[in-house]
Amino acid sequence: MHLRLRRFRLTKAVPLAISRGRSSGAEHLLVELAHGDRIGLGETGSFDTGHHRYETCAIAAELEAFAPRVAQLGEALEARLTAPTVQDLPPRAELPADLINPLLAGLSPPARCGLDLALHDWWGKRLAQPLHRLWGLDPGACVATSVTLGLGETLAVLARLERWWLQLPATRIKLKLGSPDGVEHDRALVVAVAERLRQRQQQCGGACELQVDANGGWTLETAQAMAPWLAERGVVLLEQPLAPLLDPDADTAGFAALKPHCPLPLVADESCWNRSDVARLAPHIDGINIKLLKCGGLHEALAMARDAHTRGLQVMLGCYGDGSLLNGAAAQLLPLVHWPDLDSHLNLVDDPFSGLERRADVLLPPTGAGLGISWHDPCEA
Numbered sequence: 001m002h003l004r005l006r007r008f009r010l011t012k013a014v015p016l017a018i019s020r021g022r023s024s025g026a027e028h029l030l031v032e033l034a035h036g037d038r039i040g041l042g043e044t045g046s047f048d049t050g051h052h053r054y055e056t057c058a059i060a061a062e063l064e065a066f067a068p069r070v071a072q073l074g075e076a077l078e079a080r081l082t083a084p085t086v087q088d089l090p091p092r093a094e095l096p097a098d099l100i101n102p103l104l105a106g107l108s109p110p111a112r113c114g115l116d117l118a119l120h121d122w123w124g125k126r127l128a129q130p131l132h133r134l135w136g137l138d139p140g141a142c143v144a145t146s147v148t149l150g151l152g153e154t155l156a157v158l159a160r161l162e163r164w165w166l167q168l169p170a171t172r173i174k175l176k177l178g179s180p181d182g183v184e185h186d187r188a189l190v191v192a193v194a195e196r197l198r199q200r201q202q203q204c205g206g207a208c209e210l211q212v213d214a215n216g217g218w219t220l221e222t223a224q225a226m227a228p229w230l231a232e233r234g235v236v237l238l239e240q241p242l243a244p245l246l247d248p249d250a251d252t253a254g255f256a257a258l259k260p261h262c263p264l265p266l267v268a269d270e271s272c273w274n275r276s277d278v279a280r281l282a283p284h285i286d287g288i289n290i291k292l293l294k295c296g297g298l299h300e301a302l303a304m305a306r307d308a309h310t311r312g313l314q315v316m317l318g319c320y321g322d323g324s325l326l327n328g329a330a331a332q333l334l335p336l337v338h339w340p341d342l343d344s345h346l347n348l349v350d351d352p353f354s355g356l357e358r359r360a361d362v363l364l365p366p367t368g369a370g371l372g373i374s375w376h377d378p379c380e381a
Contacts, residue, residue, distance in 0.1 A: 001035040001074035003067040003115075005060055006377075010045075010323055013349050014160060016150040019178030019217030020050050026321050027056045030352075030375060031063065031114035033122050035074030040122025041375055043325035043353075044114030047293050049270040050216050051244050054110045054293075062111040069103060070115075077123065093134045095123045097299060109273070109296040116297025117329045117371065124370030130332065132365045135302065137335040144361040145340040146172035146211055151179050154192045161196060167346065168361050172209045173197065174341060178217015178241075183226065186214075194233050210235050211339070216243035216270055220257055227262040237265040237339070239289060239316070244270035248280060255284040267316055267339075274300055278307050287314035287339065292330055293322070305336040314338040319345075324353035328373040331356060331365045352376050 011025040028045035046056045080096050100119060104112045124131045132139055147170045149157050157175075164170045175193050177186040190212070197208040212235050218226065223241035230238060242258065245251040251271050259266060268281050269289035274296070278288055288308050290301050305315050316339035317330050324345040334340060342363055345351050355366045355373040366372025 004032040006030040019215040033118040040118040042114040042117030112296035121370035141335040146174040147343045174211040178214035213239040214241040224261040231263040239267040240269040289316040324356040328356040
């Protein structure tokens with residue numbers, strides 16, 4: 001098996017501002033794993049959660065140093081495919097964790113994610129099946145994705161909402177809060193967007209859902225005051241109101257102190273990276289936001305989703321400024337997700353991938369083998 005990396009640029013049609021700053025695009029990496037006549041594709045790139053930051057150049061260096069370790073992996077995976085036909089395989093023909101986990105251990109989450117996606121794509125292509133089928137998931141059990149409104153002046157935020165509605169019939173709106181201009185600006189945004197959603201419902205029929213994500217931009221005192229205020233205005237969930245902390249005990253204590261004051265479903269994002277975070281936060285939250293770059297790929301994401309369901313938690317599935325390969329990989333998990341939040345590829349002017357489809361505002365798990373996503377080299381365009 002051979003590893004190859006390619007760099008490409010992703011540019012946002014509308015820059016996104018959150019409590020930690022503003023982004024107009026990023027450089028990402030295409031990870032290719034070739035063995036036999038099949039090539040597995042993965043996508044990875046930089047992201048910043050406020051307490052952890054990963055840069056694409058460092059991720060690339062990490063993967064380049066790792067390349068010699070994948071040489072014998074193709075033969076090892078082939079050896080596991082003892083059944084002559086797909087029909088003879090067990091219902092859940094998952095990528096062998098005992099082979100992959102020790103190999104990828106020690107890598108940063110985004111480096112691990114790029115390789116994990118490429119390995120899953122190769123595995124699915126080798127078995128000629130989409131991953132959701134190999135996992136035994138029902139592709140018809142999918143719900144609408146949210147679309148994001150970044151921070152800004154009220155009129156600009158409302159204009160962004162109208163632009164979304166020109167693109168797709170969005171029924172789930174996620175509003176970023178935690179404004180550097182203070183909580184009164186946050187309140188003004190909520191009032192304005194909630195009123196516009198009410199007008200939209202009167203004009204077009206059908207309910208519109210308003211979610212709030214503060215991206216760690218509030219103090220505990222502010223979050224305790226804002227949560228009931230948001231509930232009174234029809235907001236349906238509150239995501240990561242408190243800054244994530246490096247000390248897991250202190251991080252957990254913040255959610256524990258907020259939960260009794262929060263009548264809304266409380267969702268952990270930047271504080272929740274893996275199954276151990278799900279376990280420590282579960283008594284104090286109502287849901288988790290899984291992101292492939294943050295958790296290290298599909299293997300951990302699938303395990304987190306199953307664990308969350310076992311613990312009675314709802315699952316959100318999110319993204320950063322990702323292309324359709326990352327979001328298409330995440331879309332394989334959509335039958336397990338209550339709150340999809342995979343809209344980043346819809347805000348790109350130069351997405352080099354295809355294969356991720358939607359019906360109205362419902363994203364669909366790609367039906368092609370593996371991840372079901374194709375790469376179109378920007379240099380060839």
